Amino acid sequence: MNNSSDYHACPECDLLLKATLPDVGEKAHCPRCGLLLARPHKQSVERTFALSIAGIILFFPANLLPMVGITMMGNANTGILFSGVLALFNEGLQAVAVVVFLASILFPLVHISLSLLISGHLYFNLANRYLAHWMRWMHHLDEWVMLEVYMLSIIVACVKLMSIAQLKLGWGLYAFVALIVINTLLTSGLDEALFWQRIEQLRTRKSNAN
Numbered sequence: 001m002n003n004s005s006d007y008h009a010c011p012e013c014d015l016l017l018k019a020t021l022p023d024v025g026e027k028a029h030c031p032r033c034g035l036l037l038a039r040p041h042k043q044s045v046e047r048t049f050a051l052s053i054a055g056i057i058l059f060f061p062a063n064l065l066p067m068v069g070i071t072m073m074g075n076a077n078t079g080i081l082f083s084g085v086l087a088l089f090n091e092g093l094q095a096v097a098v099v100v101f102l103a104s105i106l107f108p109l110v111h112i113s114l115s116l117l118i119s120g121h122l123y124f125n126l127a128n129r130y131l132a133h134w135m136r137w138m139h140h141l142d143e144w145v146m147l148e149v150y151m152l153s154i155i156v157a158c159v160k161l162m163s164i165a166q167l168k169l170g171w172g173l174y175a176f177v178a179l180i181v182i183n184t185l186l187t188s189g190l191d192e193a194l195f196w197q198r199i200e201q202l203r204t205r206k207s208n209a210n
Ligand SMILES: [Zn+2]
Pocket: 010, 011, 012, 013, 014, 015, 030, 031, 032, 033, 034, 035
């Protein structure tokens, strides 16, 4: 039997390599060009599981609590994350509003939920035939989660308003910043090779049990 899946090409120089995973703490480099191929992270499943739970919890205050309070000529106003999207929409920037909504609200929520689902299954050793699908969706969504972009626009708006209005930072903003940190840790600590290996193990174990 020709097991072509046992081999993969180096993304940099196309050298055909046998697919093996180094131990945690070790690195796998391409023998020809030296590209870092794999670096298993310590306790990636446990870390991802814990960070996903924290992310889901933080998602609610980040979205529901006021981010900034603006007092201008005696009028006080507070804005939550979604009111920024609504404001863009009402300003005639519908396309921008949709992008901001997707990149800073919907995609992050789906991304964190998927990572919670996947790492939860791996943590408790539960086989599920959708695990591979979830992994692929999460991988593609990764590029579309852009919380930092929204953060940047808040900073720009605040700097602009500072001279003409009184600003008060709200708990929603702090939760949002914490969410950005959690999300960054989540993406950088997630060891995809290890996750795929564990998914494969669960699948073979399940088919052997049947
Ligand atoms: Zn190479």
